[in-house]
Amino acid sequence: MQAQYQNLLANIRIVLCRPSHPGNIGAAARAMKTMGLSQLVLVEPKKFPHADAEAMASGAADVLESARVCESLEEALSGCVLAIGTSTRQRDLQTALLTPAEAASQALTEAQAGTVAFVFGNETFGLSREELARCQALMTIPANPEYSSLNLGAAVQVMAYELRRSALSETFAQPDLDAADLAEVERFYVHLEQAMIRIGFLNPASPKRLMPKLRRLFSRTRLQKEEINILRGMLSAMESSKNGEH
């Protein structure tokens, strides 16, 4: 039987968005394995597979070989209940930035119930606004304000280290949320957008920032499975009622 901490770490997914350098993918795989993580997902890697990735992975070739390649962050987050984005700078964010220790604690609490993703951006540009909007929490590694640019593999190493340390030293209360799979949440957003167009509240020719604002609202509250069902039922009823008018 596996120890509890191993089950928790097995439910952590590392997602690298649009990594430019294959060496960093290998370094991330090695960093993960040293700390007992194994789920690596790559969104549009520039070069992969690649000899540089294999060289930097060293003894973590198995993590690299089982890495999944996706075409979008949405696809990468399917099956997850929580996505924590990583940021190296304080932007115009309306969300509080967690420390690595806080992020590890929250992630492992929820990892008792489902898969939790840590999302890392491109080496030069970080996470895009759209990628950040798909995360329900944000984390930053406190760094030297004069030079805060951690290498991608080094950032994964620090986060993986905190996860292992937290998994081995803390006990976690059951999560107080029966969080919906992020793929269900995405389907809800599609439904919501269609319904708002149908009832004339959203003009697809001039959508403004309506959907991003609604995304932010629902990211903050975190939707439960049952709530998704209620909301989609409401949207369906709204659409039927609208159709009924004609």
Add this chain to the structure above:
Amino acid sequence: MQAQYQNLLANIRIVLCRPSHPGNIGAAARAMKTMGLSQLVLVEPKKFPHADAEAMASGAADVLESARVCESLEEALSGCVLAIGTSTRQRDLQTALLTPAEAASQALTEAQAGTVAFVFGNETFGLSREELARCQALMTIPANPEYSSLNLGAAVQVMAYELRRSALSETFAQPDLDAADLAEVERFYVHLEQAMIRIGFLNPASPKRLMPKLRRLFSRTRLQKEEINILRGMLSAMESSKNGEH
């Protein structure tokens, strides 16, 4: 005026012993700068300076340029009051292994009074027995027992991260020890060995493990400046007395 935590971090020295890959030297420099460290010392680097080091250092070229190259660990530790060795495996060590957080706390307490070194070994072989014997404390990064081999740059990143976190969040009592400079301690060992040969207690043709055992004893107690003076006075008196016999 610099903040207190910056003064403490300025007193931390990262020593890399016989690094094989110049890329790792650059990665270590970058890891250090992101966390506010600046003192890098290299003992017998295989290739340095090197383009790979510069490439991996990225925006930390200044740390790389000011790195000091030494011919021995002894030389690298000159001016330090404490050397903490890093180990990736539990060997036949008689010393307790500190966690990174414990090591950071001890290092920053003593960094109020002098320079503290973290000593990292070669990528493949780690620290040699002789190098370990020159450290007064040992630290390990808790890792996956099935694959505990952190990349050198990644290990420096984790330790530097812990140092910054600790420096920013803890307050440190004044060190309770007026520790001697490790260069003075080395001169004491030379004196001790000569004196023991002179009095016929140590046979240079068959020294056995006498000096390593005495080193371990004095490493454990940590010698103060005044104690070094007393011990060396005693050794001198012993030698004069011996000379007086003839």
